[in-house]
Amino acid sequence: MTEADSTSGEVAQSATVVVIGAGPAGLTVAALLRRCGVDCVVLERRSRAYVAQRQRAGIVESRAVRMFESWGLADLVLGGAPHDGILEFRVDGEPHFVDDTGGAEGPPARLCPQQVLVQKLTATLLAEGADLRYETADVSLHDLTGDRPTVRYRSADGTRHAITCAFVAGCDGDHGVTRSAVPDGVLTAHPLDHGIGWLTVLADAPPPAHPLLAVGSEGFAAHFPRGPHSSRYYLQCPPDDRPDAWPDARVWEALRTRLADPALTAGEITDRETFRLRSLVHDPMQYGRLFLVGDAAHIVSPMGGKGMNLALYDADLFARAVRDHVRDDDDSGLRTYSRRCLRRVWSDQEFSHWLTRTVHDAGDDTGSGPFLRHLARARLDRLFTSPTAARSFAELMTGLDPV
Template sequence: MQDSSESTTVVVIGAGPAGMAVATLLRHSGIDCVVLERRSRDHVAQRQRAGIVETRAVRMFDSWGLTDRVLGGVPYDGILEFRVDGRSRLVSDSDGSDGPPARLCPQQVLVQKLTATYLEDGGDLRFEAADVSLHDLTGDRPTVRYRTADGTPRTITCDFVAGCDGDHGVSRRTVPDGVLTAYAFDHGIGWLTVLADAPPPAHPLLAVSREGFAAHFPRGPSASRYYLQCPPDDDPDAWPEGRVWDALRTRLGDPGLVSGAITDREIFRLRSLVHDPMRYGRLFLVGDAAHIVSPMGGKGMNLALYDADLFARAVRDSVQGDDTALHTYSARCLRRVWNDQEFSHWLTRTLHDAGDAEPFLRNLARARLDRLFTSPAAAGAFAELMTGLDPAGDAVAQKVPGNLSALGGD
């Protein structure tokens, strides 16, 4: 069967939030790109993950003039409820700045709207692309090869490849050994995550008790996502519905918690991972392909949107003759990655240690929570980290030279 060849400016590998954000922003800038996704459209559209698009990300879409088209969900009032041994404390993430607030927007809704916007603008999106492989990444014109759903081999020549295919995708695996440094951390904590047709809370709820951590988040007008701390190697089958609801009522301090049909449950281990640099030649890693962050703080999807914004702007500048932002892409992304990793780690340790850790660590964690609840300065720092608003830091990061050691002479 004869190979069919074509050419474009950017090939985007992966059609999740990172890939579709990259593609939508590029297309909005008038830059040609092709998106390749190994799964079906239905599979991608229904993957349920994070639910809050932080304030910074909402304002990023606003700066592109895309907020109304790509963001579903409802405005988030910025109030988090912390419940310690049944006692409720409300904390605001508002920093008092003007502009649109965060949105409660499940990942699948964001992906669906990004996909629709990209296609409405004439975008090229190819699902069920098999055997994707990347070649000549350190040359002037990389090539991407794949097979269509009917087995036809295809080759695309491009200027840049955006690796948006996650932690287990082909993009990062293509980078030669020794080029990237991986920084990995296992928190030693497991979460049972439960999706149920049950009333959402008034505010996202994080609960601490001697029985372990628990959380309750909205996932729509009549759906909720729950989290229960458990051993990282636990078995979901060890959590029948009765045990799940009993544990939630106890840990959330809500004996009257309304139950509902559980539609999904799984156990995952909290871990963090950062790869440095986020570029190899003309391959740029975006989102989970470059970094994984513990879910505490809701930074994973938002970091992917940040990467996508920087990459799209860098390509737009490059097309106009300025490669500066391409060279600083990795350094600028990684500054925010490490900042969000630190925040997520701090919040993870605080809320888990405050529950069932040994007494010294438990008292340290509870002192941190008390400071958050009583100190305006601590609450302000927390709000800045939750919203993702850090304009001064971004200005500094723009001046930081990227790691050019792995750019293939670029």
């Protein structure tokens, strides 16, 4: 419901849920809520074009595919090819192939870049008449501990709006406004700097036959598909390196060396970025009627592809909790939201940390030393030779571990 408030000069509106952020987390929350018959408004500070082309994650794990299937959304929002379940570890140039499905029944993971998921979710929501608002500025949250919080913002044309709601979903990432609206001392932050830097490169170059992680004395490297004719590469680098330290010639020389592929086909590099690997968890993931979803609550290092998938897990739990509240007056899902999310978060953080340390310590031991290097090599050997270790690894990769 919308009406002009002549006293404040704001356009007043009400909704059950206001979703802040139109990335994978926010759009998934909106799509799931609509399937429950729950109305919501999505606010995004960036333009639709910017959000649609933002490139980050590249795989939707099996658990998340099952989730989308359970909501009747998989065929609408999941693009990309099914993952064939094979992951290659190349250690000192020697290939080792691991089945990261573990023989689990059900749908395979999807090699679905983040921008494809966002574009398909956006198109689906707009086709259904969803209320998506881009280029919103000066977003502020009020009365979060009351029965009816208010979200205020200014639209691109300068009009000021105030939306009263039952719940706010904070899906605006690590640097968004929603977590900053929580008073100091309410949330406990658990940060970790891994002391590792990565250069990430997107190029118009042939994808690998299988996702590839390479370990060697020159440092870690990886090669992942990002479409039929494009690839994402990762190169370990000093934590404070800058992208301009990596001209094209140096990038391709390092990739050919670390991937042990002298014939690796080069292509036009369309994007490059350096960043430090870090992890972060905020506890709890709720303050009053504000629920943090995805990167607003937790950051996980890229190893294992858990970041976007954790956001999808949070979105599923939040939507179900709101549905139960609206439909059945059952608040148990809302009360346990943070605890249930964090159990999965810490499980995935542990797996990501294990894999991060393993592939980096097993290669260049300048930082870790020979003792940790031998331990990491032992872990890899166990993964390659023990069916039990391989099954455990597969459960964690697919997200089908019993958490």
